[in-house]
Amino acid sequence: MSRCAQPSGRYSPTQLRFPRFRQNQNYKTQSTLCWPCTHLLPPSLRPPCSISGHRTRENPKGQRRKCRMKLKMKMQKIGARIGPKKGCDCPKLLLAVLSPLSHNVKMAIPMNKLCGLVAATFTPMTQENEINISVIGQYVDYLVKVQGIKNIFVNGTTAEGISLTVEERKLLAEEWIKQGKDKLNHVIIHVGSLSIEESKQLAIHAAKCNASGIAVISPFFFKPQSIEALTECLQEVASAAPSIPFYYYHIPEFTGVSLNVVELLDGIEKRIPTFQGVKFTSSDLLDFGQCVHKFKDRFTLLYGKDELLLSAIVLGASGAVGSTYNYMGSLCNKMLTYAERGDYDSAREHQAVIQEFIGSMSRLGFGVAENKATMTLVSGIPLGPPRLPLLKCNEEKQAKILATLKTLRILT
Known part of the structure; x- marks a missing residue:
């Protein structure tokens, strides 16, 4: 006591x-609040017995x-x-x-503020399309020891989060947090859903599991048509978990919600006191640049387009969230180190390798399925197939991916 x-x-x-x-x-x-310490609270918050x-x-x-x-x-x-x-x-x-x-x-705010590279994790599946949490411990060790990644973004686009059930998402959140304890600095759980009530359930669960923070995409079937409507959606979810950091996940390519983030951020902390930042997955560097210029000192601004990472860093991004950091994290960390030293020639060389790989994969129809297959090829961790409506990456594509990885010396 x-x-x-x-x-x-x-x-x-x-x-x-x-x-x-x-x-x-x-x-x-x-924990509970001891009787004498209740005097530190404003009168409106004190229990009756502590009022003089x-x-x-x-x-x-x-x-x-x-x-x-x-x-x-x-x-x-x-x-x-x-x-x-x-x-x-x-x-x-x-x-x-x-x-x-x-x-x-x-x-x-956590002592180690979220910055640097954040790997958007894949969801391991069995061949029967059931989630396979048994390899998550191995996955975490690979990220930390081989790729030098200590922050992860769970149940997002790369993880096929919207294709998972609420119970599956909860189970995955629990396992990632459990396996990441004392190994990872931040475990951000994406709780976005078409249903605001489901998002709130997932937010509550993430808070109970001691997640480092939660992130939410905009609803994308019935879409918010204004900044006010989007803010109300985010505010509703954030209110369900008022004790942990909250991030907005901006990905207009998938949601179709292309409202300017710089307008959203203006005064948002008054509506959402736990608001900490944005995962900005868009090639609109004008909007992102304005966000950095106006709000860098107030919010964490994470960029989400891996092929444009160096450009975002030059603009002043706090860090980045991406799928390729699962298997190219070491390469990207080197690029960031060169950029930090001011050696932009070396940084550009590393960015060129990343762009060459992503460009080659795009010509193969690079999506979550191909990306997931790439992670299995590089790491050796059996991640299984994607879930429908995505189709499994066939052997012909896998052979081409493997050849590209070897040509670029990403895989030796």
Whole structure:
């Protein structure tokens, strides 16, 4: 028990008398807020027994006690950090309680902010088209040890997330988080769906599994026709998981929603306090460049077109999310290292190899099925076929892919 805890007066966050917070029935934690530390909350958030002068069985004289553990609140650009002495776990909980509900105290941002390369993972399947979680541990080790990748994006386009059931997506999220523990820096779970309610269920589940963050694409059958409509969709999903970072996944090529992201970002943190950034998968570098120019200091801006990565980095991208980083992560990391040093001649040489490969694959009809087959060829991990309506990559295409990989020395 923490030094400042008093057994007679401990309250769980769901007991705090604040309507918006009380509506969030999905917030669960093993920690509870000790009675004295409730005085650090605004009056509207305090349980009745902590209000000065209110008499209760635990506090018959209505005295306002002081917490013996002094907490410092330091407002910084990235939000509030609390630095307690050893023994009190309330600061962490206070941030979880306050951050989704107050614009004055921002959500706690992870110490290692999301940046660099993020691999958009494939979903391993058996030959019978059932998900195969047994190889995910091997997959994680390959990304970390061979490709130097420590961030992943789960259940997105590359993973055929929209073709999976809700239960399958939950199972995959659990396994990726489990296998990535102490190995990966960030596990971002894509929770987008045609149904907002399904997205909320997946968001709640991702938060319970301690995902590093969640991402959402725009609904794409009935499409939002304005920035306001899109913002409301994102806000609804984000509200279901108010304790973890939220990212918008912009991919107009698939969703058909080509609203300007720079307009979406303007003031979005007021509507979605947990908003952390964008996965920008579009060749519209004008829109992306404006996003970087105006919001780089406020949001994480991840670029999603692998063949244009160097251009995005020059513009100021925080990092990138892509499928080819699963098997060309080492090559792309070298390119980023050269760019960081200012050696753009070497960086361009590496980008040219990446572009040559993607160009060659595009002429073969390069899609998720061919991409998945490429990952199996390079890594040796049996990822299986894609799920319908995608068709399996045939042997003739696989032979051409293998030849291209060897020609470009991606596979020796």
